[in-house]
Amino acid sequence: MNFYSIKAIYNFEMARWWRTVAQSILSPVISTTLYFVVFGSAIGSRITEIDGISYGSFIVPGLVMLAVLTESISNASFGIYFPRFTGNIYELLSAPISYIEILLGYVGAATTKSIILGIMILTTAGFFVPLEIRHPIVMLFFLILTSLTFCMFGFIIGIWADGFEKLQIIPALIITPLTFLGGSFYTINMLPVFWQKVSLFNPVVYLISGFRWSFYEKADVSLKLSLIVIFVFLLACIVLIRWIFKTGYRLKS
Amino acid sequence: MSTILSINNLTKVYSSNFKALNNINLQIHRGEIFALLGPNGAGKTTLINIICGIVNPTEGEVLVDGYNIIKDFRKTRSLIGLVPQELVAEAFETVWHTVNFSRGLFGKATDHAYIEKVIKQLSLWDKKDNKMMTLSGGMKRRVMIAKALSHKPKVLFLDEPTAGVDVSLRQDMWKQVRDLQKSGVTIILTTHYIEEAEEMADRIGVINKGEIIVTESKNELMKKLGRKQLILDLRSSLSSIPASLSKWALELNNDKLIYTYDTAKEEFCIPELLASIASAGITFKDIHTKQSSLEEIFIKLVKTS
Numbered sequence: 001m002n003f004y005s006i007k008a009i010y011n012f013e014m015a016r017w018w019r020t021v022a023q024s025i026l027s028p029v030i031s032t033t034l035y036f037v038v039f040g041s042a043i044g045s046r047i048t049e050i051d052g053i054s055y056g057s058f059i060v061p062g063l064v065m066l067a068v069l070t071e072s073i074s075n076a077s078f079g080i081y082f083p084r085f086t087g088n089i090y091e092l093l094s095a096p097i098s099y100i101e102i103l104l105g106y107v108g109a110a111t112t113k114s115i116i117l118g119i120m121i122l123t124t125a126g127f128f129v130p131l132e133i134r135h136p137i138v139m140l141f142f143l144i145l146t147s148l149t150f151c152m153f154g155f156i157i158g159i160w161a162d163g164f165e166k167l168q169i170i171p172a173l174i175i176t177p178l179t180f181l182g183g184s185f186y187t188i189n190m191l192p193v194f195w196q197k198v199s200l201f202n203p204v205v206y207l208i209s210g211f212r213w214s215f216y217e218k219a220d221v222s223l224k225l226s227l228i229v230i231f232v233f234l235l236a237c238i239v240l241i242r243w244i245f246k247t248g249y250r251l252k253s
Numbered sequence: 254m255s256t257i258l259s260i261n262n263l264t265k266v267y268s269s270n271f272k273a274l275n276n277i278n279l280q281i282h283r284g285e286i287f288a289l290l291g292p293n294g295a296g297k298t299t300l301i302n303i304i305c306g307i308v309n310p311t312e313g314e315v316l317v318d319g320y321n322i323i324k325d326f327r328k329t330r331s332l333i334g335l336v337p338q339e340l341v342a343e344a345f346e347t348v349w350h351t352v353n354f355s356r357g358l359f360g361k362a363t364d365h366a367y368i369e370k371v372i373k374q375l376s377l378w379d380k381k382d383n384k385m386m387t388l389s390g391g392m393k394r395r396v397m398i399a400k401a402l403s404h405k406p407k408v409l410f411l412d413e414p415t416a417g418v419d420v421s422l423r424q425d426m427w428k429q430v431r432d433l434q435k436s437g438v439t440i441i442l443t444t445h446y447i448e449e450a451e452e453m454a455d456r457i458g459v460i461n462k463g464e465i466i467v468t469e470s471k472n473e474l475m476k477k478l479g480r481k482q483l484i485l486d487l488r489s490s491l492s493s494i495p496a497s498l499s500k501w502a503l504e505l506n507n508d509k510l511i512y513t514y515d516t517a518k519e520e521f522c523i524p525e526l527l528a529s530i531a532s533a534g535i536t537f538k539d540i541h542t543k544q545s546s547l548e549e550i551f552i553k554l555v556k557t558s
Contacts, residue, residue, distance in 0.1 A: 002327070008357025019345065087341035091400070094305040095358045096330040252309050253267055 005097040009105025010112075013079050017113050024075070024113065025120060028067045032121045035063050036128040039185055050187055051218040056129035061212040062184025063125065065146065068118045069179055069204070072147050073171045076110035076154030081161055084250075093252065099245035107151045114147035132215060138223075139214035145230055146207055152237035159250050178204045183212075188220045203229055254282040257408060257439050258304070263313030265299055265463075273299040275463040277313070281408075286430065286440045288450035288471075290551055291460035297443040298338065300460070301410050305335045317408060331359060334406030338413045340393040342400070344386035348377055351385060352399045359404035371399050375429065391422045398429070409433060411442040415449060427453055447548035461555050474550065481544050483512040483523065485530070485537040495533045501526055510535070 017024050039059055047055045083089040092102060125131060133139050161167040182204030188196050199205050200221070210226025213219040219226070243249070258281035265274040274296045281287050291297050302308040304315055306326055315322045317329040342351050352368050372378050375395040380388060385396065394414065401409060411430070415423040423446075430453060434440055444450055450457055451471065458468040467474065487508045494503050494510075504511040512526060530537075 002360045004357050004360045004362060008354055011357075012354050015350070016345075083343075086343065087337075087339050088343060090302075090305075090307055090335065090337050090341065091355060091358060093307045094330060094333070094335050096327040096360050097358065098327075248309060252307065 002097050002101050005095060006101050006105045006108070009092075009102065010109045013075075013106060013109030014112065016079075017075070017109075024071075025117065028071060028117055029120055029124050032063050032067060032124055033128075035059070036125065043185075050190075051216070053216050053218065054129065057132065057216075058187075058212075059185050060122070060125045060129065060131065061215050062179075062182075062208050064118050064121050064143070065182075065204070065208050065211055066176075066179045066184050067121050068114050068143065068147055069150050069175055069207075070171050071117050072110060072114040072150035073154035073157060073175060075113050076107060076151040077158035077161065077167055079106045079110055080155055080158035081167055084158075085164075089251070103152075103155065103241060103245075107148065107155055110151040110154060111144070111147045114151060115143060118143050118147065134217055135214040139211065142207075142211045142214055142230075145234070146211070149230060149234040149237060152234070152241060156237060156240055156244065159244055162250070175204075178202050179208075183208050183220055187218075203233060206230065254285070256280045257283040257318055258441070259314075259316040260300075260304070261314045261316075263300070263303065263315060264311050265296075265303060265308065266311045273463050274303075277460075277463075277465055279458060279465055279468060281439060281441060282456070284434065284437060284439055285455040286434055286442065286453050288454035288457045289441060289443045289460060290447065290450055290457060291443070292555055295460045296463040297460055298412060299463075301335070301412055301441070301443065305333055305410065306330055327360075331404065332407045334401035334404065334409045336394075336397045336401045336409070336411045336414055338416065340390060340397060342385045342393065342396060344384070346385055347382050348372065348385065348388070348396050348399075349381040351396065352403050355400040356403035361404045367405075368399075368403060371402050374432075375399050376425075391418050394418060394426075398426075402433075406438065408439045408441065411440060413443055413445060415444070415446060423449070447546070447551055451546070451548075459551060459554050466554055475544070480513055480515055481542055483514070483526070483540070483542050485510040485512075485535075486539040486541075488536045488538050491535065495535070497533050498529055501529070510537070 036056065036059075039055075041056075043055065049055065050058045083092060122131065157167065157170050181199065182202050183199070188199045188205060191199060206221055206226040206229035209220040210223055210230070213223050213226070244251070258279075260277055260279040263274055263277040264272070266272050277296075277300065289297050289300070299308060303310045304317070304322060306322060306329075310323075315329075317332050320328040320332075322329045346354070349368075349372070352372060353363065353365075356364065356368060369378070372381055375398060377392065377395055377399060380392060385393060388396065398411075398414070414430070415426055418426065427449070430440055430442070442449075442453070454471050456468065456470050457474055459466050487510055490508045491505055491510070494505055501512060504513070510530070
């Protein structure tokens with residue numbers, strides 16, 4: 001294992017993050033604050049409680065997931081896409097480094113950023129609502145697993161994309177709508193039966209449900225099912241990345 | 254002289270079915286400067302990219318210092334430094350960070366003293382905290398060289414290193430390349446400036462349409478393929494060449510008498526020619542010779558291949 005190479009990529013990506021701190025940290029934190037103001041205060045005054053939890057507190061896990069999912073994809077996809085776009089990928093491909101090590105560097109850094117962001121959003125939420133995390137280890141496990149999985153997904157998008165438009169298209173047109181419709185701001189039990197069944201086809205429901213369980217022991221689906229879904233998605237990402245590396249898809253001609 | 258790079262029966266066919274390289278065989282000697290010449294699209298960059306691991310070969314084998322570029326990729330890539338044709342470093346990074354990043358990427362522990370030495374050698378020290386986007390093209394080219402040298406490679410590929418670089422900076426770079434050679438680095442350069450190859454290279458390879466058409470030491474190449482001309486400035490014009498000089502295939506051009514000969518062939522004899530000219534009563538006021546340049550040889554080779 002070439003640790004110096006992994007460290008070089010990891011540090012490079014983290015340094016890039018710090019250089020754009022306003023965009024990478026402040027922007028999601030401000031967005032989350034606005035969600036609390038709009039959903040927590042304005043709508044929360046009309047929906048007082050869900051499953052015995054105040055509405056403001058109820059939306060915290062969903063808001064963390066919303067930020068973590070979008071930022072994981074955005075960070076990981078941009079990290080690998082940018083050297084492809086500038087042509088600097090030549091250095092990565094000509095270095096004595098295996099694909100696994102490249103992945104560890106990029107996805108490791110993107111996962112770290114997502115976890116830091118998730119914790120910052122939780123801290124921000126603490127200023128607006130009382131925070132209660134009944135299973136902090138499970139919460140951390142979900143946060144890490146979700147960040148890792150979606151950073152791998154972002155890495156795939158970064159290799160697949162051949163323009164900035166494609167880089168944005170999956171997070172904007174698929175992930176954000178799925179997160180909004182995945183129970184971030186409501187429990188799917190509040191929906192008519194038909195839409196409850198439709199919601200079960202949305203994988204984000206399982207992520208948010210499991211994550212929310214770690215806070216309040218309340219979930220739309222069982223914790224076991226949530227874990228199975230996220231592991232299946234992680235496995236799918238691993239298989240796809242393995243195929244990309246084996247074939248050199250969009251990396252090597 | 255031992256071989257540091259051995260390319261055997263190397264072929265590259267892209268997915269579009271374009272055959273970029275066709276059965277290339279080439280040996281590069283340790284410590285030499287080898288210039289690879291060829292017109293655009295000849296396969297120079299594809300060849301370099303395969304050796305460096307950026308492009309997959311279709312067939313054949315490449316050994317760097319005895320190690321296979323596929324099986325022993327970690328070893329071979331750590332021996333190679335590449336300065337690509339395009340100036341592609343990260344725009345927002347400083348010179349210092351980007352060179353240190355390259356060293357880490359190539360699996361080497363941080364060594365600020367060495368990086369400082371490299372940056373100073375390339376006259377970049379006063380720019381070390383500048384962002385890449387603020388540098389001129391020539392400076393960026395030097396940073397690319399510093400990045401390529403950051404892990405102490407034994408073989409350095411310079412893909413058109415002086416493209417777009419002004420004359421004085423080009424000469425500076427030639428000096429730096431020679432210094433690198435003195436420090437034991439083998440250098441393989443591609444260039445469009447034939448004078449660069451003529452000035453720098455120990456050996457020259459010409460590639461065209463994916464095939465190596467000649468590999469020769471520069472002096473041998475010029476001796477074998479070069480032609481010389483002996484030009485006499487006549488005191489008075491001639492209406493025609495006298496019959497006594499017909500065996501020499503002379504040309505008459507205004508008041509110049511020109512004799513073109515092949516240096517590789519031994520049949521020419523200048524003193525005999527001059528004696529014959531004197532016997533024919535022709536007098537001249539000046540005499541000079543002209544040798545075909547590497548550029549003329551290159552054009553001739555590419556046209557006939």
